[in-house]
Amino acid sequence: MNDFLAGAGRATVDGTAVTAQALDLPKLGAPVLRVDALAKVTGRARYIAEHSAPDMAYGVVVSSTITRGRIRQIESTAALAVPGVLAVMTHENRPAMRAMRIFHKDMDAPGGKPFRPLYDDRIYYSGQPLALVIAETFEQARYAARLVDVSYAAEPHETCLMARLHDAHAPKGFKVGFAPPPKQRGDADAAFEAAAYRIDAQYHAGVEHHNPMEMHATVTLIGEDGHLTVYDKTQSAENSALLIRHALGLSTDEVTVRNPFIGGAFGSGLRPQYQTLMCVMGAQLLKRSLQVMLTRQQMFSFGHRPETWQRVKLAADADGLLTALVHEAIAETSRTEDYVEVAVNWSGQLYACENVRFDYRLVDLDQYTPLEMRAPGAAHGVHAIEVAMDELSYALGMDPLALRLKNYAERDANSDKPFSSKELRACYAQGAARFGWDKRPSQPRSMRDGHEQVGWGMATGTWDAMQAYANVRAVLHADGSLVLSSATTDIGTGTYTAMSLIGAAALGLPLEAVSFVLGDSTLPTAPLEGGSWTVASVGSAVDAVCEKLKKSLLKLAQAMDKSPFEDAALADVVFHAGQLIYRDRTGDDHSIGLGALMQAAGRAQIEEKHLLLPNLFRQRKYTRATHSAVFVEVKVDEGFGTVRVTRVVSAVAAGRIISAKTAHSQIVGSVVWGIGQALHEDTRADHALGRFMNHNLSEYHIPVNADIDEIDVIFVDEDDRVVSRLGAKGVGEIGVVGVAAAVCNAIFHATGKRVRSLPMTLDRVMAASPPG
Amino acid sequence: MFTALAEALMAEAIGQGQNDFKIPLARRAIVRALEQAAGIASAISTAPESRP
Numbered sequence A: 001m002n003d004f005l006a007g008a009g010r011a012t013v014d015g016t017a018v019t020a021q022a023l024d025l026p027k028l029g030a031p032v033l034r035v036d037a038l039a040k041v042t043g044r045a046r047y048i049a050e051h052s053a054p055d056m057a058y059g060v061v062v063s064s065t066i067t068r069g070r071i072r073q074i075e076s077t078a079a080l081a082v083p084g085v086l087a088v089m090t091h092e093n094r095p096a097m098r099a100m101r102i103f104h105k106d107m108d109a110p111g112g113k114p115f116r117p118l119y120d121d122r123i124y125y126s127g128q129p130l131a132l133v134i135a136e137t138f139e140q141a142r143y144a145a146r147l148v149d150v151s152y153a154a155e156p157h158e159t160c161l162m163a164r165l166h167d168a169h170a171p172k173g174f175k176v177g178f179a180p181p182p183k184q185r186g187d188a189d190a191a192f193e194a195a196a197y198r199i200d201a202q203y204h205a206g207v208e209h210h211n212p213m214e215m216h217a218t219v220t221l222i223g224e225d226g227h228l229t230v231y232d233k234t235q236s237a238e239n240s241a242l243l244i245r246h247a248l249g250l251s252t253d254e255v256t257v258r259n260p261f262i263g264g265a266f267g268s269g270l271r272p273q274y275q276t277l278m279c280v281m282g283a284q285l286l287k288r289s290l291q292v293m294l295t296r297q298q299m300f301s302f303g304h305r306p307e308t309w310q311r312v313k314l315a316a317d318a319d320g321l322l323t324a325l326v327h328e329a330i331a332e333t334s335r336t337e338d339y340v341e342v343a344v345n346w347s348g349q350l351y352a353c354e355n356v357r358f359d360y361r362l363v364d365l366d367q368y369t370p371l372e373m374r375a376p377g378a379a380h381g382v383h384a385i386e387v388a389m390d391e392l393s394y395a396l397g398m399d400p401l402a403l404r405l406k407n408y409a410e411r412d413a414n415s416d417k418p419f420s421s422k423e424l425r426a427c428y429a430q431g432a433a434r435f436g437w438d439k440r441p442s443q444p445r446s447m448r449d450g451h452e453q454v455g456w457g458m459a460t461g462t463w464d465a466m467q468a469y470a471n472v473r474a475v476l477h478a479d480g481s482l483v484l485s486s487a488t489t490d491i492g493t494g495t496y497t498a499m500s501l502i503g504a505a506a507l508g509l510p511l512e513a514v515s516f517v518l519g520d521s522t523l524p525t526a527p528l529e530g531g532s533w534t535v536a537s538v539g540s541a542v543d544a545v546c547e548k549l550k551k552s553l554l555k556l557a558q559a560m561d562k563s564p565f566e567d568a569a570l571a572d573v574v575f576h577a578g579q580l581i582y583r584d585r586t587g588d589d590h591s592i593g594l595g596a597l598m599q600a601a602g603r604a605q606i607e608e609k610h611l612l613l614p615n616l617f618r619q620r621k622y623t624r625a626t627h628s629a630v631f632v633e634v635k636v637d638e639g640f641g642t643v644r645v646t647r648v649v650s651a652v653a654a655g656r657i658i659s660a661k662t663a664h665s666q667i668v669g670s671v672v673w674g675i676g677q678a679l680h681e682d683t684r685a686d687h688a689l690g691r692f693m694n695h696n697l698s699e700y701h702i703p704v705n706a707d708i709d710e711i712d713v714i715f716v717d718e719d720d721r722v723v724s725r726l727g728a729k730g731v732g733e734i735g736v737v738g739v740a741a742a743v744c745n746a747i748f749h750a751t752g753k754r755v756r757s758l759p760m761t762l763d764r765v766m767a768a769s770p771p772g
Numbered sequence B: 001m002f003t004a005l006a007e008a009l010m011a012e013a014i015g016q017g018q019n020d021f022k023i024p025l026a027r028r029a030i031v032r033a034l035e036q037a038a039g040i041a042s043a044i045s046t047a048p049e050s051r052p
Helices: A037-041 A138-145 A188-194 A237-248 A274-286 A345-350 A378-396 A400-406 A424-435 A495-507 A534-559 A594-600 A660-679 A739-751 A762-767 B002-009 B022-037
Strands: A010-013 A016-019 A057-063 A069-075 A085-089 A129-135 A149-154 A197-205 A217-222 A228-232 A255-258 A290-293 A308-316 A322-334 A356-365 A447-449 A452-464 A470-477 A482-485 A514-517 A573-576 A579-583 A589-593 A605-612 A625-637 A642-653 A710-715
Touching: A057 A138, A057 A274, A069 A129, A085 A138, A085 A274, A129 A138, A129 A274, A188 A308, A188 A322, A188 A356, A197 A378, A217 A274, A228 A237, A228 A274, A237 A255, A237 A274, A274 A290, A308 A378, A322 A345, A322 A378, A345 A356, A345 A378, A345 A452, A378 A400, A378 A452, A378 A660, A378 A739, A400 A424, A400 A452, A424 A452, A424 A625, A424 A642, A424 A710, A452 A642, A452 A739, A470 A534, A482 A495, A482 A534, A495 A514, A495 A534, A495 A660, A534 A573, A534 A579, A534 A594, A534 A605, A579 A594, A589 A594, A625 A739, A642 A660, A642 A739, A642 A762, A660 A710, A660 A739, A762 B022, B002 B022
Parallel strands: A057 A290, A228 A255, A322 A356, A482 A514, A642 A710
Antiparallel strands: A010 A016, A057 A129, A069 A149, A085 A129, A197 A308, A217 A228, A217 A290, A308 A322, A447 A452, A452 A625, A470 A482, A470 A605, A573 A579, A579 A589, A625 A642
16 A cells, blocks of 8 residues: 555545445445435425415416307406405416417427417316416415406317217327337238137226326526526426426526426326416516415316227137237327327237237317326226236136237237347246236136135236436535436436435445435436336436546546556446445555545546437337236125225336335335226216316225235346346336236136226126126 | 115115116115124125135
8 A cells, every 4th residue: 555545445425434344335226215205204305386485476277167168258356356366367468478389399298289378268178277366375366266257158069088989080190209000910800700719899998187196386486687496396397497488488598497306296297287387477477476386176177198998809719829919099189289199009019919900099079188197008008908818818718827928929029129128927927926826716706705706817017118318417526425416307206216326336335425416407408207217318327427437536546646546447446435446467456535536636526427318229129118917816895896906916027126115116106006097096077068077086086095905016137238228127107007907807807797997996897797 | 684674775766877886786785784783794804715
């Protein structure tokens, strides 16, 4: 050792030197606690509506009570007379807004003409915002909003998908992430007619609405220089900033959007919702800070998972080999935009079949444009194919799992490409073993527990493994702290934790020494937080920028006088416990503390940025997907039609798991959502009024603790370096796909009744006819 | 006896189409509640599960 190595063997963390042995250094895949847990449980994590200013005013939205037509008049006199009321903003007195629809397109907008809140007197759907009542207090605004009297010129409307199936049309526009149905292969209809074993069934799923705990809200703070700082419930601060700038004609310097903590969204925040522009316009109108928070009822007045009708035709030979596969879907959209999602393609990707035909069409309704919700498209499409496969298994007298294995797709026949990785067989095997599938009696109605019939069902799940661009800045300080930043979002899924963990593991730092800053439109760019791609995208950028930091540190070390690191390559050195460690050719170990190294180099900090761009040339050669096998036990009281999900095993292959605890939580949460999709969630419309009726959590049912029993999550070993440099594919959506189908299949096994509509409420279970 | 009682109690119930299922559901609920009160049926099943 020489003087150069002062600090060797010691790591400095928060200014305190600690030995490597004392440090609990995290590794990728470790089940670390959420780094933001303390902030959340102590209330220091401030959600959108918790941001305020001394001059804050409050806005309450007035919603349309008709579904289609025009506003004749908005009478605001009574509302304005309420003490504390400052303004009633309508299409007639709002600040200037750009007219061209192109300026209202956000990053997630589908094809068509986006909705412009308070633009004119046109009414497109029930619940459309018509006015914003602004007052000194929320209570004053809420009271006054009830006094706003709107008169209408109503027009006939159509809101019922099932009554309009005959009007379905091919999507006129496309959107990011959408792939049209694959081309027909072979002659599926002829093969179907010729087959000995076949099923032809229709499936229906009703509307579901996002109901995150935190309702959508926007807070606009006006700085002394007029700068707008907008706290917005969004899954991308950059997306909201883009819409605000474009729609209102503002420059980049005039608006900053922040969303440091989001209380759930799972699709509802992919597009800035109407309260965003209304809040900014209201603040502009009054030239003071403003908060607009939607009510729970108004959470049912924008995007939703679209009602979808599907038909699946399957045929097989006596051995269970699929000879025909037809999957058709018709979903609802609005009059103005063609919301599209991948619903039918999954069938051709999951199962090998030479004769396939797919179709996906839309029906225009007087509704707000639907919106992505957890596993959009797959949650419906995979439900239909997986229930159909179960139906076929009974027609064949074949075990449902054996039928899936018989038709296992080694390649993606849709694209004729190999999978970048696919451990679905391992999901089946490990899930089945954990569940005890081999003990399942093949006949329905074989198991009973008191009043309840017991059934076991299973289904396959799949979701895209995607990667997008992402830019991350990293600043390593001489005290050993690492600050990473990117304009991504944490909607509660664990972004803070996963990114901190990746940074800590890359540089061999304790987790406590790493902080991740997100939720600010001025930070380095990141994609929308959705689609289960954040770890593969932003996480890979974190890993890459840390590699740049390591190179910079090694260069510093090599530039030192009499440096023992002179001949070291990056691959030869290890960053561990705040030290740079190198074993030279003679076997001697050399190390230096990073803090000591930076001090010696006269550097208070080292900063690097990395823009990660997916390697499309490599990725395009493969189909990249996550997979799962879901096994479910239900108990059905046939007297009442009630269904209890008493056991779930979800075996997931999602590449390398980076943050085990938050990944596990994502899957558990998604399974719960899948149970909700299967049994509870259903927004019912009165089509005479064209209005959703159960727009509250009292009548829109979601699973509660009493509905949830044992959920066992297995992460199957998988490592995919095509999808990401980390080997991660991404978790989240994959957890919900297949759950509803597995529940449906278990209900059939319990009762012999096939319920083909979601949710499988007690009336539908009671009404379903047993076979034969 | 419980079934007859439930039939009598629900004799004048009229469904409105979509909620017709609630009438037999109510009959069954009455019967089940009376059975439980009489100790004929347990409120929560305690029978050993018949898993294979």
